[in-house]
Amino acid sequence: MLSKTTRRPFAFRSGIRRACALALAALLLVPATLPAPALAASARIKDVVEVEGVRANMLIGYGLVVGLNGTGDSLNNSPFTEQSLTGMLERMGVNIRGANLRTKNVAAVMVTATLPAYAAQGTHIDVTVGAMGDAKSLLGGTLLVTPLLGADGEVYAVAQGPIAVSGFAASGQGASVTRGVPTAGRIASGAVVEREIQFSLAELPVIRLSLRNPDFTTAQRVAAAINTQLRGQLAQATDPSSVLLRVPDGRRGDVVRLMTEIEQLRITPDQIARVVVDEKSGVIVMGENVRISTVAIAQGNLTIRITETPQVSQPGPFSDGQTAVVPRTDIQVDDQSNNRLAVMPSGVTLQELVQSLNALGVGPRDMIAILQSIKAAGALQADIEVI
Template sequence: MTFTIALRALVAALWLALLSNSAIAASRIKDISDFEGIRDNQLIGYGLVVGLLGTGDSLRNSPFTRQSLQAMLERLGVNTRGFDLNTDNVAAVMVTANLPAFSTQGTRIDVSVSALGDSESLQGGTLLVTPLLGADGEVYAIAQGPVAIGGFSANGEAASIVRGVPTSGRIANGALVEREIDFKLASMTSLRLALRNPDLTTSRRVALAINELIGLPTAEPVDPATVRIDLPRDFDGNIVDLLTDIEQLIIEPDLPARVIIDENSGIIVMGQNVRVSTVAVAQGNLTVRIAESPEASQPLPFSNGETVVTPRSDVQVDDESGNKLGVVDETITLQELVNGLNALGIGPRDLISILQAIKAAGALQAEIEVL
């Protein structure tokens, strides 16, 4: 039996063992990590959008649009030097795109178009030929085509209305790939697996799962975010098949106990491993209500008195004395912790202060991160 056949048989056995234990909260390696080198590459370019209905850049306020327009016309054999250009049907734009991994020449990709000057809308415009550059300054794609926007604007003499963002749009399949990225996956003898959420325990579990799959100590956790995989010397299969089998391995990722707090919106997110020691919590607010109800004082009949306004104030004080000292017991699960905090009958913003106070008392066994 060859190495590839034995590998596939082992994968099938692991799948049966994992399916029989469905109680484990686990994830595929494919969903928690990426193979280094297999990624998108960002492209950017500068171009012109023409055909706008009077909603383009004003050439006086956008000198870069005027210079680009003159340079483009000169390349087409039209001399405009010395003439006063006065058109508002052209807009300078920035064009961005993501070049997927292993894209071949002739492949089409989507591009995003965003106004650079004071254009009011790109509706009805067409992007002229625009080279898209990579981080190394080389041209990897050429973009051109009609721009589709998701918003609109309408102006009248006394009012105007704008919906969405009419100064940015998208061209589906608007760029052709002209240069391929040199990445020889089949010739590689060592790969690096990058975890999306770095963690020492997760990195070790990934390495152990891969070694169990291959049957040899080929995977090694380098750091909390990286696992290095060295292909066996006698490996005679397709590397794509091996990576596919590795991606389907199921492990249980481990994350640190953490509480995320957004004080602006009052949002609290707690991880699964958050624990709290036994602690007593009391919460109360002092509310003072003052109501003014002035009364008019009328003089007696046939007297020389005057009508005056007599102030009258009603003051009420509520100290919420019903909120007593509550005990949050040492919990085992996140659900019990949430139930214990909810039993205090408080809102999210008060809960933020309580969590910070519990952390200061040393009873919250988690890290608090404030956004």
């Protein structure tokens, strides 16, 4: 009995120590399990600016698609298909002048592609094909050799190959089914680059960085981040959309590595207070800098519902009466008088604005009208852009 009584305090103290140790370990582990504060507002300079001269170019061409199963252009509605087919066959030594052609297996198409920056000669790029005439489908067709021209009229790539079409069309005498767009398709790696665009980035003494969203504050932050990284006043914001970077003397010829270091720098882009409204779909997008002054908002609609329930008056048998229709109208008026007047203090945030409007039971359509009314009253410190 004495041995048991002398061991209980020790066991009790050891239990307390074990519990304290577990609690301390839990406290030490809590910060590790919590998510680290993410740089939600920060972005890489790579995602904010573009290097002037390092850009893609648009290409376009006109060609013919053959091998269609009777779904090509008709002779009457697409005369340019017949002319193109006649000219192509004549260049191949086939004279069909005056012949009666049937072009249902041929379709005239426009071919478009994007030439990436620094695309080397011989590399392949994707092309998109779209019908020009009244072709029903390009399924199973093959694009013939089509030169792709740039804005200067020079040939930069040549496209050819089978077309991959995601949509299809099927029809019978009584019904037809169309899914997707069968008159447009894509050829993966369907064009070969024949001409390179000459641009020497390594020889530039000054590099211009163009902001995708021009802003004075963002341009200044980009220049400050670059100067801090390079430890010198080498970058300067000249306007809201441009930052000039003077290449250091020791980095001439090593512009690629220099730009790699700069692209990974993080800044916090600034943005103006703007509300974008899409009236067709009722979508509203508001930036975090949207603020409103003190304003009172009341939302309510007057709804009048008219229901017609005509009644038929049937005369008794052998009474020589006539059947008559007696109109009966039921009118209901709902002015939604239970809606409340909400007062929003000055400087409320976006979240408070949305919560207050939702508390009134305001839908997206009514919210658009409310925001426009607040802007008209001069209480909305933001630009409203209607798309």
